[in-house]
Amino acid sequence: MEQNARIRLAHGGGGTLMQQLIDQELRRLYADPQQLLHDAASLTLPPGQLAFTTDSYVVQPLEFPGGDIGSLAITGTANDLAMAGARPLHLSVALILEEGLPLSLLRRVVGSMVTASRACGLTIVTGDTKVVERGKADGLFINTSGIGVVEASQPIHPSRIAAGDQLLVSGDLGRHGVAILAARHGLQLDPPVLSDCAPLWPLVQQLLQRGARIHCLRDLTRGGLASALQELALAAGLTLQIEEERIPVIEPVARCCDLLGFEPLHLANEGRFLAVVPAESLDRVAPLLEAWGGSWIGSVLPEMGEAPVLLRTAYGSSRVLRPLSGELLPRIC
Amino acid sequence: MSTTVPAADTRYARSAEAVERLAAQLAATATRPWTLMEVCGGQTHAIVRWGLDQLLPEGIRLIHGPGCPVCVTPAATLDAALALARQPEVILCSYGDMLRVPGSRSGDDLLGVRAAGGDVRLLTSPLQAIALAQAHPDRLVVFLAVGFETTAPATALLVRQATALGLVNLALLPAHVRVVPAMEAILSGPDNQVQGFLAAGHVGAVMGTAELQGLVQRQGVPVVISGFEPVELMAGILRCVQLLEAGESAVANAYGRVVQEGGNPEAQQLIEAVFEVVDQPWRGLGVIPAGGLALRPAYAALEARHHRPQLLEQPQPAAAQEPQQSQEPHNLPVCISGQILRGVRRPCDCPAFGSSCTPEHPLGAPMVSSEGACAAYHRYRPN
Numbered sequence: 271m272e273q274n275a276r277i278r279l280a281h282g283g284g285g286t287l288m289q290q291l292i293d294q295e296l297r298r299l300y301a302d303p304q305q306l307l308h309d310a311a312s313l314t315l316p317p318g319q320l321a322f323t324t325d326s327y328v329v330q331p332l333e334f335p336g337g338d339i340g341s342l343a344i345t346g347t348a349n350d351l352a353m354a355g356a357r358p359l360h361l362s363v364a365l366i367l368e369e370g371l372p373l374s375l376l377r378r379v380v381g382s383m384v385t386a387s388r389a390c391g392l393t394i395v396t397g398d399t400k401v402v403e404r405g406k407a408d409g410l411f412i413n414t415s416g417i418g419v420v421e422a423s424q425p426i427h428p429s430r431i432a433a434g435d436q437l438l439v440s441g442d443l444g445r446h447g448v449a450i451l452a453a454r455h456g457l458q459l460d461p462p463v464l465s466d467c468a469p470l471w472p473l474v475q476q477l478l479q480r481g482a483r484i485h486c487l488r489d490l491t492r493g494g495l496a497s498a499l500q501e502l503a504l505a506a507g508l509t510l511q512i513e514e515e516r517i518p519v520i521e522p523v524a525r526c527c528d529l530l531g532f533e534p535l536h537l538a539n540e541g542r543f544l545a546v547v548p549a550e551s552l553d554r555v556a557p558l559l560e561a562w563g564g565s566w567i568g569s570v571l572p573e574m575g576e577a578p579v580l581l582r583t584a585y586g587s588s589r590v591l592r593p594l595s596g597e598l599l600p601r602i603c
Numbered sequence: 604m605s606t607t608v609p610a611a612d613t614r615y616a617r618s619a620e621a622v623e624r625l626a627a628q629l630a631a632t633a634t635r636p637w638t639l640m641e642v643c644g645g646q647t648h649a650i651v652r653w654g655l656d657q658l659l660p661e662g663i664r665l666i667h668g669p670g671c672p673v674c675v676t677p678a679a680t681l682d683a684a685l686a687l688a689r690q691p692e693v694i695l696c697s698y699g700d701m702l703r704v705p706g707s708r709s710g711d712d713l714l715g716v717r718a719a720g721g722d723v724r725l726l727t728s729p730l731q732a733i734a735l736a737q738a739h740p741d742r743l744v745v746f747l748a749v750g751f752e753t754t755a756p757a758t759a760l761l762v763r764q765a766t767a768l769g770l771v772n773l774a775l776l777p778a779h780v781r782v783v784p785a786m787e788a789i790l791s792g793p794d795n796q797v798q799g800f801l802a803a804g805h806v807g808a809v810m811g812t813a814e815l816q817g818l819v820q821r822q823g824v825p826v827v828i829s830g831f832e833p834v835e836l837m838a839g840i841l842r843c844v845q846l847l848e849a850g851e852s853a854v855a856n857a858y859g860r861v862v863q864e865g866g867n868p869e870a871q872q873l874i875e876a877v878f879e880v881v882d883q884p885w886r887g888l889g890v891i892p893a894g895g896l897a898l899r900p901a902y903a904a905l906e907a908r909h910h911r912p913q914l915l916e917q918p919q920p921a922a923a924q925e926p927q928q929s930q931e932p933h934n935l936p937v938c939i940s941g942q943i944l945r946g947v948r949r950p951c952d953c954p955a956f957g958s959s960c961t962p963e964h965p966l967g968a969p970m971v972s973s974e975g976a977c978a979a980y981h982r983y984r985p986n
Contacts, residue, residue: 455727515619531973576985584619585833587654589983595962 277371282401291399295377298384299363301393311395313360316419321356323347324415332375332409334453336445336464340382342540343412345467346491348390352471353487353543355422355478358390362415363397368407379410390469392416422478428505430485435570436552437510438545440473441466441563442518443495447537448526455530463522468541473562477545482554486546490539496579497536497593498544503578511580512568512591536594546570616832625837626658629844636662637847638796639840640946642786643803644671644974645831651979653833655840663844666796666946667979669785670803672750672778673700673972674944675885680778681706683915684747687776687907688713688721690914694739696724696732697747698754700972705965729754729761736765736773745907747776752809755779755896756870759877762902774907779896780883782806783814788891790822794947799843801829801836804858811866815854823852830858877902886968887941940967943976950980957986 280287297303305311327343348358363383367376387394424430445466452459470489477484488498495517503510519527519534527534547555556566574580577590615621641647647667650656656665669675685706688695695713702713702723717723722742726732729746736744748758758779765773782803789797802815807828815826825846829839839857846853856862874896883895898906908915937955942948950956950969960966962978969975 583654584617585622585653585655585658587657589652589654590985592982595982 275373277367277369277373277376277401279369279401279403281367282399288399295373295380296365296397296399299380299387299394299397301387302395305395311360311362313395313417315359315417319420321351321354321418321420322415323350323354324413325350326411326413328408328411329450330408331450331453332379334465335449335462337449337467337540338379338382339410339412340379341386341467343414344383344386344390344392345469346540347414347416348386348392348418349470349489349540349543351416351418352469352474353426353489354418354420355426355474355484355487356418356420357475358392358416358418358469358471360393360395360417361387362413363394364413365397365399366407366411366413367399367401368409369401369404371409376410386469390471392418421475422484424483426484426487428486428502431502431506431508431546431570432485432548433508433570433572434549435485435546436549436555436566437499437512437568437570438547438552438555438559438566439490439495439518439542439564440470440545440559441539441542442520442523443490443539443542444519444523444527444534444537446540447494447532448523450538451530451532452526457526459522459526461522463520463526466539466541470541470543473558474543476558477555480554480558482558483548483551484545484555485548488544490542490544492538493594494533494537494539495535495544496533496591499579499591500593502544502546506570507573509571509574509576509578509580510568511571511582513582515584516565516567518563518565533594535591616830616834618834621834622655622658622837625834625841629663629837629841630660632841632848633660633663633844634848636664637798637844638664638666639799639801639843640666640668640789640797641801641829641836642668642670642782643806643831644668644674644972644976644979645805646670646801646803646829646836647976648974648979649831649833649836651983654983655833655836658837659840663840665840666949667943667976668789668800668946669885669888669944670751670782671969671972671974671976672754672780673698673704674940674968674975675780675785675888676701676704676749676778676968677884677886678707679884680747680776681712683907684713684745684776685711685716686914687745687911688716688723689719690743690911691722692742694722694724694735694742694744695747696726696735696744698727698749699725700974701747701749703965704968704971710964729757730764732761732773733764733768733770736770737768740772743772743774743910745774745776745910747778749778749780751780751782751803751806752870752874753805755878756809756867756873759873762877762898762905763873765905766902773905774910775898775905776907777878777896777898779878780885780891781880781894781896783810783818784891784894785885785888786826787818787822788888788894789945790824792945792947794945797824797946799825799847800827801839801843802826804828804830804835804861807856807858807862807866809867809870811862811871812854812856812864813866819852819854825852825855827855828858828862830861885944887944938966940969940977943967943969950977951984951986953977957981
């Protein structure tokens with residue numbers, strides 16, 4: 271297709287243009303192009319419990335420092351499976367394209383999806399493509415659903431969190447959120463902050479292989495660490511307390527947050543998780559996470575009544591940590 | 604349009620050792636109770652975020668001032684912005700926090716107008732309005748210009764450039780306020796408790812110390828220009844308590860790395876050239892003499908009311924009769940935002956705080972803005 275070509279309504283019409291789009295642009299998503307010839311994929315799955323999840327991706331801008339909507343759509347869904355202790359196996363990919371979307375952009379996004387699938391060790395086995403009129407979608411929306419096989423011997427679930435458990439994060443926080451905000455608001459960060467978008471299963475697999483007992487895992491996407499802590503505290507009916515000094519945040523992220531009035535703990539991450547482990551597993555888990563830039567950040571207390579999540583500052587004072595309220599809006603001065 | 608993020612080294616400004624040392628010095632200095640007001644909402648936010656008030660000796664009390672431009676922008680100005688934003692040919696733009704502030708009716712805000720189809724845009728610099736006006740010659744771009752002397756120079760620059768370019772489709776809804784007259788009004792209030800001020804460092808960076816010297820001479824209270832980081836705030840509190848203990852009223856600069864005595868003369872000249880000092884209604888506080896900045900008559904053509912007189916028949920904003928205290932229609936009797944902005948009461952004294960008034964459903968402006976005292980308490984304190 272020519273250089274400046276754009277998506278037309280006919281690309282979704284089921285006719286020759288659609289066939290051309292599939293053949294020239296989308297076929298490479300599939301490890302086995304035979305899958306394309308049928309309405310549904312037949313899968314042979316390993317024995318054991320399965321995990322199944324779905325997520326839709328509507329990020330703007332479609333391309334941002336360190337990733338794009340394609341890498342996000344594959345990695346995000348694979349990471350949701352990993353949080354259930356499951357190895358990601360297969361994904362479906364549904365694309366909703368807006369009339370006028372540059373084909374060159376679609377090509378780059380598809381390329382990222384292929385790369386991300388390999389990095390996550392999964393295959394795309396079925397898909398769908400629709401085209402909607404100009405103005406009815408924001409360039410490109412992607413839905414992916416994923417299936418994986420649970421390799422954790424014990425269930426990983428918020429209901430298993432107990433007082434005395436320890437809290438750890440798998441890396442520094444806020445990079446994805448800052449990358450998106452900077453792209454949206456035209457902020458030139460020096461050095462630039464790239465999205466942390468990355469597969470989480472390899473690290474989860476290491477934890478499981480080392481025999482670490484894990485009570486709960488949560489990826490720190492929308493709403494960041496603050497929302498994850500709040501959700502888990504409420505689900506478990508316990509108080510979570512974290513030490514602000516121990517939370518890893520790189521300097522450019524902290525600086526950008528200071529400037530715009532954001533809390534790094536509210537920013538989205540796409541390659542970071544929170545682990546809740548029993549105290550006796552801390553020695554096994556902490557070194558593994560620290561090797562990835564992670565850290566111990568706090569512990570689970572009996573229900574204290576004050577607020578679900580407490581944060582102790584470097585000065586020994588204490589405050590509550592609440593989830594983000596409303597939209598992320600930069601403040602004025 | 605892009606903004607380069609400046610480098611800032613906050614390692615010392617957040618040093619736990621330095622904060623601990625200053626807290627110890629403070630404990631050794633204070634011999635009796637003192638009540639200080641930090642003027643700026645950014646300082647309130649930092650104090651509550653870092654829990655600095657928990658580190659002060661007993662008897663040293665911080666009360667939170669009205670220095671949140673979003674909180675004190677008159678409801679009448681917001682109503683005008685909402686009316687303009689509902690016009691299909693208007694692009695209404697402002698800073699982020701302004702988009703969530705209700706007008707005189709609770710729940711009626713610019714984000715709501717945007718959701719209903721209005722063209723409301725968020726700017727990080729006023730000059731972005733010029734590009735918008737040039738890109739949309741068939742529409743009227745209105746900039747809701749709020750803030751203290753910190754943002755006024757940027758608005759002045761916008762006015763200058765728009766005039767030089769002869770842009771006919773750019774208008775301003777100006778609501779700039781001056782901080783020193785508000786400090787004076789608080790000291791003159793019948794229920795004043797403030798014995799010393801922490802003045803806002805970034806206003807000092809623009810305006811220097813001259814206006815504060817006048818205030819100190821007239822009112823006989825110490826004023827310490829302070830920064831926004833934990834070490835800077837603790838140093839400011841310590842300096843203010845030292846002055847109070849010594850019985851001295853003076854202006855001290857505890858933010859020397861940023862604030863020069865003369866301020867930023869270039870920015871002052873810009874403000875002076877474009878604005879004139881006027882009496883100005885402050886939301887929750889009433890009309891403050893000399894408390895605001897209005898466009899000079901030479902720039903009257905840039906006023907939004909010049910473009911849409913039928914929509915904005917209310918005189919805007921200087922002579923508008925802002926209802927005194929918190930008698931505004933949306934401020935339910937239960938909301939005490941006026942008293943909070945004057946530092947007479949604290950957010951947790953309000954019966955609505957955290958129950959019927961939350962950042963999602965604010966009853967008063969201090970709960971809306973990230974610089975508002977109620978929002979800071981709600982974000983960082985148990986209800």
